[in-house]
Amino acid sequence: xxxxxxxxxxxxxxxxxxxxxxxxxxxxxxxxxxxxxxxxxxxxxxxxxxxxxxxxxxxxxxxxxxxxxxxxxxxxxxxxxxxxxxxxxxxxxxxxxxxxxxxxxxxxxxxxxxxxxxxxxxxxxxxxxxxxxxxxxxxxxxxxxxxxxxxxxxxxxxxxxxxxxxxxxxxxxxxxxxxxxxxxxxxxxxxxxxxxxxxxxxxxxxxxxxxxxxxxxxxxxxxxxxxxxxxxxxxxxxxxxxxxxxxxxxxxxxxxxxxxxxxxxxxxxxxxxxxxx
Amino acid sequence: xxxxxxxxxxxxxxxxxxxxxxxxxxxxxxxxxxxxxxxxxxxxxxxxxxxxxxxxxxxxxxxxxxxxxxxxxxxxxxxxxxxxxxxxxxxxxxxxxxxxxxxxxxxxxxxxxxxxxxxxxxxxxxxxxxxxxxxxxxxxxxxxxxxxxxxxxxxxxxxxxxxxxxxxxxxxxxxxxxxxxxxxxxxxxxxxxxxxxxxxxxxxxxxxxxxxxxxxxxxxxxxxxxxxxxxxxxxxxxxxxxxxxxxxxxxxxxxxxxxxxxxxxxxxxxxxxxxxxxxxxxxxxxxxxxxxxx
Amino acid sequence: xxxxxxxxxxxxxxxxxxxxxxxxxxxxxxxxxxxxxxxxxxxxxxxxxxxxxxxxxxxxxxxxxxxxxxxxxxxxxxxxxxxxxxxxxxxxxxxxxxxxxxxxxxxxxxxxxxxxxxxxxxxxxxxxxxxxxxxxxxxxxxxxxxxxxxxxxxxxxxxxxxxxxxxxxxxxxxxxxxxxxxxxxxxxxxxxxxxxxxxxxxxxxxxxxxxxxxxxxxxxxxxxxxxxxxxxxxxxxxxxxxxxxxxxxxx
Numbered sequence: 070x071x072x073x074x075x076x077x078x079x080x081x082x083x084x085x086x087x088x089x090x091x092x093x094x095x096x097x098x099x100x101x102x103x104x105x106x107x108x109x110x111x112x113x114x115x116x117x118x119x120x121x122x123x124x125x126x127x128x129x130x131x132x133x134x135x136x137x138x139x140x141x142x143x144x145x146x147x148x149x150x151x152x153x154x155x156x157x158x159x160x161x162x163x164x165x166x167x168x169x170x171x172x173x174x175x176x177x178x179x180x181x182x183x184x185x186x187x188x189x190x191x192x193x194x195x196x197x198x199x200x201x202x203x204x205x206x207x208x209x210x211x212x213x214x215x216x217x218x219x220x221x222x223x224x225x226x227x228x229x230x231x232x233x234x235x236x237x238x239x240x241x242x243x244x245x246x247x248x249x250x251x252x253x254x255x256x257x258x259x260x261x262x263x264x265x266x267x268x269x270x271x272x273x274x275x276x277x278x279x280x281x282x283x284x285x286x287x288x289x290x291x292x293x294x295x296x297x298x299x300x301x302x303x304x305x306x307x308x309x310x311x312x313x314x315x316x317x318x319x320x321x322x323x324x325x326x327x328x329x330x331x332x333x334x335x336x337x338x339x340x341x342x343x344x345x346x
Numbered sequence: 347x348x349x350x351x352x353x354x355x356x357x358x359x360x361x362x363x364x365x366x367x368x369x370x371x372x373x374x375x376x377x378x379x380x381x382x383x384x385x386x387x388x389x390x391x392x393x394x395x396x397x398x399x400x401x402x403x404x405x406x407x408x409x410x411x412x413x414x415x416x417x418x419x420x421x422x423x424x425x426x427x428x429x430x431x432x433x434x435x436x437x438x439x440x441x442x443x444x445x446x447x448x449x450x451x452x453x454x455x456x457x458x459x460x461x462x463x464x465x466x467x468x469x470x471x472x473x474x475x476x477x478x479x480x481x482x483x484x485x486x487x488x489x490x491x492x493x494x495x496x497x498x499x500x501x502x503x504x505x506x507x508x509x510x511x512x513x514x515x516x517x518x519x520x521x522x523x524x525x526x527x528x529x530x531x532x533x534x535x536x537x538x539x540x541x542x543x544x545x546x547x548x549x550x551x552x553x554x555x556x557x558x559x560x561x562x563x564x565x566x567x568x569x570x571x572x573x574x575x576x577x578x579x580x581x582x583x584x585x586x587x588x589x590x591x592x593x594x595x596x597x598x599x600x601x602x603x604x605x606x607x608x609x610x611x612x613x614x615x616x617x618x619x620x621x622x623x624x625x626x627x628x629x630x631x632x633x634x635x636x637x638x639x640x
Numbered sequence: 641x642x643x644x645x646x647x648x649x650x651x652x653x654x655x656x657x658x659x660x661x662x663x664x665x666x667x668x669x670x671x672x673x674x675x676x677x678x679x680x681x682x683x684x685x686x687x688x689x690x691x692x693x694x695x696x697x698x699x700x701x702x703x704x705x706x707x708x709x710x711x712x713x714x715x716x717x718x719x720x721x722x723x724x725x726x727x728x729x730x731x732x733x734x735x736x737x738x739x740x741x742x743x744x745x746x747x748x749x750x751x752x753x754x755x756x757x758x759x760x761x762x763x764x765x766x767x768x769x770x771x772x773x774x775x776x777x778x779x780x781x782x783x784x785x786x787x788x789x790x791x792x793x794x795x796x797x798x799x800x801x802x803x804x805x806x807x808x809x810x811x812x813x814x815x816x817x818x819x820x821x822x823x824x825x826x827x828x829x830x831x832x833x834x835x836x837x838x839x840x841x842x843x844x845x846x847x848x849x850x851x852x853x854x855x856x857x858x859x860x861x862x863x864x865x866x867x868x869x870x871x872x873x874x875x876x877x878x879x880x881x882x883x884x885x886x887x888x889x890x891x
Binding site: 175313 | 441445447550596610
């Protein structure tokens with residue numbers, strides 16, 4: 070019997086791959102404050118995935134196409150204004166989900182699909198799913214490594230980046246599209262809530278330990294994989310939903326980091342204090 | 347176009363939406379100016395464990411209490427976390443959202459009927475709203491609107507100019523807590539009847555759509571309420587027609603959300619057209635170099 | 641003897657226990673104008689925040705109009721930097737100025753004729769009475785600064801603190817602001833303004849305080865805006881010219 074035939078083995082492999090993927094992108098999401106955008110993407114790509122399954126094309130393709138449209142729309146909006154951007158992202162969350170649910174309603178098997186959308190079904194991952202995740206991981210890692218400099222520059226100081234010839238708007242879109250790719254790959258396996266949790270919590274924990282982005286990335290990947298494995302073990306041991314236990318493990322890592330690190334002044338990525346200097 | 351609403355359960359559903367319209371028109375204005383879309387979204391998810399625990403402990407009566415406790419707890423935790431400089435506030439919100447929701451999932455996943463529980467939580471049971479629930483919503487509406495009216499002036503000042511408001515002696519932390527608790531109350535009032543997905547839409551879309559046509563706060567609230575009324579009526583009619591004549595099980599909550607989002611999209615060109623007529627003299631500066639969204 | 645509008649004795653201020661400015665000693669009488677001068681990041685804003693009770697006083701004592709900073713807030717006014725405000729916020733100019741009356745109005749009492757008159761008069765003084773119903777964000781940077789000044793005036797403060805009031809401000813607005821500030825101090829209001837513009841400080845201030853991490857000098861413009869204290873404050877950004885004059889280069 071092949072090692073990959075075991076459900077648990079496939080789940081472990083998927084969790085490791087997903088952990089690496091979410092840890093990599095998570096640092097960018099946390100530093101650039103894109104958590105809500107990520108949440109919106111998980112919901113807004115939902116109708117695309119449903120539509121793809123109705124038409125009978127590849128689900129990943131459906132998700133990527135919708136996600137790209139959404140990301141471009143958000144990028145266009147955020148260049149303009151703050152309040153509207155937050156609200157528009159919120160509109161995406163509710164509108165995307167309602168549209169997806171409406172599309173699902175035209176089919177049968179209604180409630181099961183919806184709840185697996187939320188909490189995922191990591192125990193039904195197939196070997197082809199694993200291959201797709203691995204390929205996406207390679208692509209995302211390549212993009213983030215090759216483009217790390219302009220991404221950092223455009224994110225930290227858009228005006229300065231433009232002045233020195235880096236096209237800030239263009240690099241923002243590159244980052245948003247990379248997040249789209251991650252979200253679309255991860256959500257079917259682990260669900261929307263867990264996807265958000267694994268992207269944000271390990272990276273936020275890593276940021277508490279270091280200000281240096283390469284180190285933070287390494288830590289985030291480690292935290293994400295570790296919480297994935299622990300969560301999976303807990304899930305099997307006590308028979309609770311895998312998505313939820315992994316998400317709680319990731320939260321526990323953040324809480325522990327919070328407790329272990331003394332407060333200090335963080336140079337980069339912090340919000341302005343209640344009373345800005 | 348009136349006769350579907352002569353059916354008692356449709357009439358009650360419309361009444362419930364109308365009450366929520368009264369609350370959410372003004373409340374969504376504050377969500378908009380304080381950019382609390384994500385916090386609203388988080389609150390709708392974090393009441394889930396409270397709903398589960400409340401239901402297990404006390405049946406249908408315990409449900410509202412559980413939701414209330416979880417909602418208030420989230421409001422406090424979010425206020426404390428977002429005022430601390432150690433996590434960015436969007437990350438803190440995301441973590442609270444996922445952690446609380448996961449606790450809820452853990453609690454229900456040990457029961458057998460778990461997927462139908464989740465579905466009910468997402469979409470609510472708008473068509474089975476009872477007269478008693480309507481009475482409860484009226485009571486909460488009164489509380490929420492009074493609390494909002496008392497705090498409105500200070501909340502607007504704080505939203506516009508945090509440093510100036512603090513210098514004028516306003517307690518920023520308490521004001522933030524006040525608004526978060528109000529949001530939690532709205533969620534608790536609405537979530538059981540209309541489900542999370544519609545609550546999020548009700549808290550975010552009305553003011554965002556109204557902002558397309560007006561620059562002023564009070565008209566924003568009034569137009570927002572009008573949009574919810576119109577969206578509620580059309581959405582209920584749509585889901586009624588879809589299920590009666592076409593056999594599509596479109597939940598009424600999704601239909602109402604889609605109508606609201608449609609209104610937002612239809613008004614979007616108005617905003618662009620208005621902006622084109624008067625270009626602001628100074629380019630918008632980002633609040634923070636890192637902030638891309640929200 | 642009248643109470644000092646502001647008195648700082650060996651004051652150190654900062655956030656979360658970390659000092660930003662140390663060793664500040666000064667006394668400002670009613671009607672006097674104080675300029676806080678120093679390079680970017682010198683701690684001017686933090687010092688202003690501490691007078692408002694919004695930044696920690698880590699050492700020394702601060703007395704504002706005879707009270708502790710936090711308790712004197714009803715008597716102080718504050719004009720923040722406009723760059724921190726959202727130009728898209730749906731409020732009219734009139735609403736912004738009315739915020740200055742909120743302290744008198746309390747939480748929910750409706751505005752009375754006296755409040756509306758105070759708002760009108762404040763807008764009139766900064767020369768923007770005709771823009772009252774325009775959305776705040778549609779004004780130019782200088783006009784926004786004047787609106788915030790009007791908001792502070794509407795509260796009739798005894799001590800007014802302004803954070804870089806001339807940053808990104810056009811000449812017309814700068815002139816209007818300077819005129820209003822002179823009128824205010826003639827009426828007995830004490831003023832504290834931060835600036836990195838030495839010409840403004842020389843023109844407008846009775847008292848100049850040079851700071852950069854610590855207080856380097858305090859005194860009249862003639863005493864303080866001279867080569868030695870400026871060189872101490874600005875370090876290597878101060879470059880001597882051959883003719884004995886000096887230029888300051890902001891890095």
